[in-house]
Structures are given as C-alpha cells and as structure tokens.
Amino acid sequence: MVFPDSQGGAEAHRTVGRQIGHGTAQTIAHESGRPWLAGSWAPEDLVVSSAGPVRVAAFGSSPVARSRLDALAASVRGLSDLDRLARALPGNTHLIASVHGQVRFQGTVTGTRCVYTARLGGVPVAADRADVLAGLTGAEPDEALVAASVTYGMLFAPLSERGWWRGVHQVPSDSCLLMPGDGAAARAVRWWEPPEPELTLEQGAPAVRERLREAVAGRRPQRGRLSADLSGGMDSTSLCFLAAEHDPGLLTFCWTGGSAINDDPLYAAEAARRLPDAEHLTVPDTDAPPVFAPPYWAIDTEAPRAATRGMNAIRYGARHLVAHGATRHLAGHGADELFTGGASYLHTLVRRSPVTAWRQLRAHQALNSWPLLPSLAGLLRGGDLAGWWRQCADDIARSAPPPRTPSLGWGERIPATPWATGDAVAATRAVFHDVADQVEPLAPDRGQHEALSALRSAGPVLRLVCRDYAAEGLPLELPYLDDRVVEAVLAILPHERYSPWRYKPVLAAAMRGLVPEVILGRTTKGDCEEPVDRSLQDHVPDLLELFADSELARRGLIDVRRLRTTLITPPRSGDVWSAQLEATIGAELWLREIAARSTAEPVLAGSAARDGARDGARDGKETP
Numbered sequence: 202m203v204f205p206d207s208q209g210g211a212e213a214h215r216t217v218g219r220q221i222g223h224g225t226a227q228t229i230a231h232e233s234g235r236p237w238l239a240g241s242w243a244p245e246d247l248v249v250s251s252a253g254p255v256r257v258a259a260f261g262s263s264p265v266a267r268s269r270l271d272a273l274a275a276s277v278r279g280l281s282d283l284d285r286l287a288r289a290l291p292g293n294t295h296l297i298a299s300v301h302g303q304v305r306f307q308g309t310v311t312g313t314r315c316v317y318t319a320r321l322g323g324v325p326v327a328a329d330r331a332d333v334l335a336g337l338t339g340a341e342p343d344e345a346l347v348a349a350s351v352t353y354g355m356l357f358a359p360l361s362e363r364g365w366w367r368g369v370h371q372v373p374s375d376s377c378l379l380m381p382g383d384g385a386a387a388r389a390v391r392w393w394e395p396p397e398p399e400l401t402l403e404q405g406a407p408a409v410r411e412r413l414r415e416a417v418a419g420r421r422p423q424r425g426r427l428s429a430d431l432s433g434g435m436d437s438t439s440l441c442f443l444a445a446e447h448d449p450g451l452l453t454f455c456w457t458g459g460s461a462i463n464d465d466p467l468y469a470a471e472a473a474r475r476l477p478d479a480e481h482l483t484v485p486d487t488d489a490p491p492v493f494a495p496p497y498w499a500i501d502t503e504a505p506r507a508a509t510r511g512m513n514a515i516r517y518g519a520r521h522l523v524a525h526g527a528t529r530h531l532a533g534h535g536a537d538e539l540f541t542g543g544a545s546y547l548h549t550l551v552r553r554s555p556v557t558a559w560r561q562l563r564a565h566q567a568l569n570s571w572p573l574l575p576s577l578a579g580l581l582r583g584g585d586l587a588g589w590w591r592q593c594a595d596d597i598a599r600s601a602p603p604p605r606t607p608s609l610g611w612g613e614r615i616p617a618t619p620w621a622t623g624d625a626v627a628a629t630r631a632v633f634h635d636v637a638d639q640v641e642p643l644a645p646d647r648g649q650h651e652a653l654s655a656l657r658s659a660g661p662v663l664r665l666v667c668r669d670y671a672a673e674g675l676p677l678e679l680p681y682l683d684d685r686v687v688e689a690v691l692a693i694l695p696h697e698r699y700s701p702w703r704y705k706p707v708l709a710a711a712m713r714g715l716v717p718e719v720i721l722g723r724t725t726k727g728d729c730e731e732p733v734d735r736s737l738q739d740h741v742p743d744l745l746e747l748f749a750d751s752e753l754a755r756r757g758l759i760d761v762r763r764l765r766t767t768l769i770t771p772p773r774s775g776d777v778w779s780a781q782l783e784a785t786i787g788a789e790l791w792l793r794e795i796a797a798r799s800t801a802e803p804v805l806a807g808s809a810a811r812d813g814a815r816d817g818a819r820d821g822k823e824t825p
C-alpha cells in the first residue's frame with residue numbers, strides 16, 4: 202500500500218493496522234517520518250533510493266540495482282522528472298516515488314502490474330491489490346462489470362482496466378497516480394506514449410533482441426533454480442535459449458499430448474537436444490487434472506479469472522517444478538499479443554503506401570477467404586472508436602457476423618452468451634455506451650492501437666495467472682510483456698511486424714543465430730483443442746452442479762436452463778463460446794469466494810468439493 206505524506210495518510214496507515222493488523226508487514230517512511238509504503242515483500246523485490254526529500258522505489262521482477270537506481274534518482278527534482286527514470290527501468294516493476302511531499306505511483310504499460318486507488322476515511326490511498334482496498338473500504342463488487350463479463354467474455358481495453366469493485370479505481374496502464382500531500386484528491390495523469398512505428402524490421406530487430414536478452418538475464422533467481430516452459434513453439438523456445446546464455450543448467454518443462462496432429466512435442470524434443478546442459482522435464486498431460494475438471498475454487502478475491510479451464514493443471518505443473526528446485530519460472534505468455542495482429546493496420550498503410558497496402562490486403566484475403574468487395578469496403582470505411590463501441594452495444598444481442606466477414610474494423614464483434622439474462626445484456630449495453638462516451642484511440646496509427654489494445658487486454662488476465670503460480674510458491678515471469686521489450690517491438694512498422702507472409706517475423710529476426718532455424722521457420726502451430734473439447738464434454742455434469750446453486754443466477758445475471766442447454770448441445774463456434782464459458786466460471790467462483798470470506802468459511806464447488814478436493818487438487822489428482 203502507498204500513503205500520502207500527510208497527517209491523513211498517517212491516520213489511514215493506523216486505520217489499516219487496526220483493521221487488518223500489522224503482523225509481519227513492513228513499512229518504509231517518507232522523509233517526514235510518516236508512513237509511505239507498507240505491505241509484505243521479499244527483500245530482493247524492492248529497491249529503494251533515498252536522497253533527502255527524494256525517495257524512489259522499484260518494486261517487482263528484475264528490480265534495478267541499488268547503485269543504478271541511485272544514479273537515476275540523482276537528477277529527480279520533481280515528479281515530472283520521473284518520466285525519464287521510468288523509461289530507463291528494466292524488468293516488470295512498479296515505480297513509487299516520494300518527492301518533496303508528493304507521491305507518484307505507477308505500474309506497467311501492459312497492466313501486468315496495476316495501481317488501484319480508493320479513499321479511506323476521506324484520505325486517498327493506493328495499492329497493488331484491489332481486493333485489499335475493497336476490504337478496507339467495504340466496497341462491493343461492480344455488478345455491471347460482472348454482467349459484461351458474463352455476457353461478453355473477455356473484456357477489451359479500456360474496459361479491461363476498469364476496477365471490479367465499486368469505489369476502487371484502477372489507474373490506466375499508460376498513466377501514473379499522483380497523490381499530493383495537502384489532502385487534495387489523487388488523480389491519474391497519462392505519462393507514457395507508444396513510440397512512433399518508424400523502423401524497418403531490419404532496423405528494429407537488434408533492439409528487440411537486446412531488450413529480450415536484458416529481460417531474461419534479469420530473471421535469474423538469487424537462490425534456487427530458474428525454470429522455463431519449452432513447448433516447442435517459437436515463444437517459449439526463444440526464452441529457453443536466451444536463458445541458457447547465462448544459466449546453462451536451466452530446468453525446462455514440457456507437456457506432451459494434445460490432439461493427434463499436435464506436433465509441439467517433436468519441436469520441443471529438437472530444441473531440448475540443442476540444450477544439452479539443461480535438465481528437461483517432460484510430463485504427459487494425462488498426469489495433470491483435466492481441463493474443466495473440479496474442484497472449482499478461487500485462490501483470492503482480486504478479480505474474476507478469465508482463464509479458468511486449466512487452473513488445476515497450472516497449479517499441478519507449478520508444484521512439479523517446485524519439487525525439482527525451481528524458484529522462478531519463465532513463460533512465453535504475451536508473445537502472441539506482441540508479435541501477431543490483425544489487418545487493421547491497413548487503414549493507415551493504405552493512405553501512406555497504397556500499393557503495399559493492396560498487396561497485403563490480397564494476402565489477407567487469401568489466408569482468410571475474405572470476399573474482395575467487402576474487403577475493399579472495410580478498408581475504405583471510416584468510423585471512429587467511440588462509434589465502434591456504440592455499435593457493439595447496439596448489436597450485442599444479435600448473432601455474430603458470418604465467418605468470412607473481413608476483420609478490418611476496430612476489433613472483433615462477439616455475440617452475447619446464450620445464458621446471459623436480459624438484465625445482464627442491458628447492463629452490458631449501458632457499460633459499453635459509457636465506454637463510448639469516454640474512449641480515445643491508444644495511438645494515432647490504427648495498427649499501433651490494435652497492438653496496444655491486445656496487450657492491455659491480456660495483461661490483467663495474465664497478471665492473475667501469475668498469482669496462481671505464486672500461490673504454489675513459484676513466481677511466474679513474462680519477459681515479453683516488459684515495458685522496454687514492448688517499446689522495442691512497437692517501434693517497428695506495423696506492416697512489417699504483422700506481415701501476412703511470415704509468422705512472427707519480428708521475433709524470428711531478433712532470435713536468428715541464437716534459436717535453431719527449425720524453430721524459427723516452423724509453419725505449424727500445436728493443436729490441443731480436441732482433448733479440450735472432449736474434457737469439457739466429460740465434465741458437463743460437474744459444471745452443471747457448479748451452477749446448480751449459482752451466485753450469478755441469484756443476482757439475475759445468468760439463466761441456468763439456457764446454460765444447461767448450451768453445455769449439453771454446444772454451438773459450433775467452439776473457440777468463442779468456450780472462452781466465454783471460462784469467463785462465466787471465473788465470475789461465479791469470484792463471487793463465491795467473496796461470499797465465503799465474508800463469513801470466514803472456505804469455498805469449494807463441484808462434485809469433488811465435498812470430499813476434500815482442495816487437498817486432492819494440491820496432490821495433482823481428482824478425488825474419487
């Protein structure tokens with residue numbers, strides 16, 4: 202938690218102590234002696250530089266060395282000087298500063314580290330956990346946002362950056378929170394702008410390589426072993442080869458299995474052969490709890506999980522790695538959002554280089570079977586972002602566009618879930634109109650906006666995945682979402698980083714000479730959907746039991762009968778409705794955990810719950 206340098210801030214700190222107890226919480230003071238930071242953290246996760254009235258703290262993964270932070274902080278005279286300092290910080294960190302009685306607090310530009318603020322006894326306070334502030338202030342869940350999650354599934358930026366608790370506000374990822382010391386209200390100020398995408402692939406790839414190399418090198422644990430996913434795909438395999446540069450004894454982890462056409466294990470085996478000094482753990486996916494299997498439970502009340510189908514398998518894998526000595530784990534999550542994109546960049550490109558835009562449009566047509574005339578119409582059609590959100594609101598209860606409709610707008614329009622009630626749809630429509638009244642593009646270039654929207658939508662989801670790993674004692678690191686890595690990639694021209702003729706051309710160019718060409722030139726992608734679909738059908742009875750006494754139904758947000766019908770006779774558009782189901786499960790479990798904690802009782806749901814399934818899940822097994 203972060204407190205302003207005021208008498209009110211000191212009193213808020215005392216209130217926190219009375220409500221939740223200081224316990225083992227640590228406190229760091231402003232120059233005035235009043236409390237500035239309070240909480241619980243590992244010593245290596247917080248670095249503080251103090252020079253008179255200027256105090257700067259970096260909190261999180263790969264924090265900067267104390268000597269380096271001292272050097273950066275030496276030139277800070279006011280809060281605006283922190284912009285330059287923030288752009289020099291590596292890793293994935295919160296930046297907190299106390300400068301002449303004023304406080305600045307910011308997270309990461311992708312939302313993997315967030316800042317929340319609320320008023321406690323009339324005093325602005327902030328934290329990196331929304332549920333902590335909600336507990337202190339007595340905040341209730343934002344039911345309209347829950348309705349949107351149930352109706353639509355994954356929430357896109359800027360809706361992904363709206364707080365899940367009424368009265369607890371999330372600071373946008375490109376902004377910092379300023380807390381004056383005179384008792385005035387805290388306010389969010391935008392400080393970060395994406396780089397202008399001006400570099401060619403050849404010009405920008407070396408910087409991407411160096412920023413990734415720096416990001417991975419900074420993840421070396423001070424004790425224990427570094428582990429990393431080795432799926433056989435370009436994303437995780439690249440991280441393994443980068444990690445092996447400084448840690449040849451890396452511990453790699455690979456699931457085997459998937460569908461009959463899944464060739465990930467073949468490429469993972471080849472990559473493992475090229476890493477002879479590493480220890481390779483290969484685990485059959487049949488050893489882990491199946492996806493969508495009980496027990497269903499939430500580890501905390503931070504926010505609803507949007508990715509829930511494999512939560513027990515994630516925890517099983519984390520425990521397996523911990524048993525082999527891992528103390529920090531690398532994963533390639535976020536690379537898809539960073540290195541791949543749609544065709545919306547063509548809107549900007551056609552006005553700058555129409556011949557290039559036409560050639561790339563034809564390639565997208567061939568890849569996606571888009572008809573020519575609708576593709577041209579989509580490319581030439583105007584319309585602003587606010588209008589797109591209003592259209593989504595107005596069309597939310599209508600069926601999805603035909604599969605071959607060109608995707609050249611501001612985003613994909615997704616139909617409402619079959620199980621959302623009329624009240625949930627109406628609440629979602631109101632939320633979307635509220636967004637439309639305030640939204641602005643994240644960048645002038647349409648392709649740059651699409652990239653930032655994808656990153657800032659995925660960041661909060663992956664932040665909660667990190668919490669699932671942390672609950673098992675294994676910090677999860679996502680180097681692709683480090684601010685400096687993101688900036689290096691966004692500096693490259695969108696039509697070169699999203700070329701329709703090559704797969705992830707930026708990552709391939711950056712890793713050439715380090716990662717085997719057999720990986721960089723791969724033209725297939727592993728397929729695991731067949732076992733996922735089969736497991737979903739196997740566990741329909743468990744899911745029906747989960748929703749038999751539903752918190753969402755109690756609030757009038759889902760129709761359990763329609764949910765039952767959908768589960769028993771699922772629609773053909775499996776990817777969309779399955780992801781929406783995951784979001785609904787996450788919302789249900791979140792509300793149950795909130796209700797359980799309000800009565801100080803543990804919560805479990807599903808057929809295994811009655812038989813001590815939480816212990817069974819920790820053992821990696823289902824309880825009979």
